[in-house]
Amino acid sequence: MIFPVELSRDAIGYNIQNTNIDGEVFAHGKVPLAFSWRCYTSRHYGLNKTNCKHHCRLYPDGMVLKSIEKEPLFTVNGTSILSADAYTIVEFVEDLKEIGVKALRISPQRQNTKEIVDVFRKRIDGEISGEEGLALLKDTSPIGFCNGWYLGKAGKEYIEIQKLKCKMQN
16 A cells, blocks of 8 residues: 555555555655646646646646745645655655555656665665765756655745754753
């Protein structure tokens, strides 16, 4: 079973420990948030779905929608609304193993998917630290990251594991 990306670490762990479910967790990529029968890209160009001109080809990574504060908020891609930032829990691989997660799901990207998978493989095999994994992922991505849901926070937040450890020690 693939757990919903909105579940926190504690909820994932509880479900794995109290059921016979082999847990798979979304580990990296833009988070699918909503789908529509209408194509957002066509609507942007004043077209309806039946008059589609495939403008989405002009935006292979989707169109970024910004907040009033001009911060990236969502990405629209055809009929999908995705997070603007890539969700990643690369720093929490040991934690995922500890709570019994059996598989990680990585959403394919237009570019660098192999490199992203390689980073996670190295993390799983213990060849690199979470910090090193995050640094390598930053090299593959022109966008920011988020991981808030995993930590029971707002989904768009990104909390570095080092800062989390400091808070836990105080």
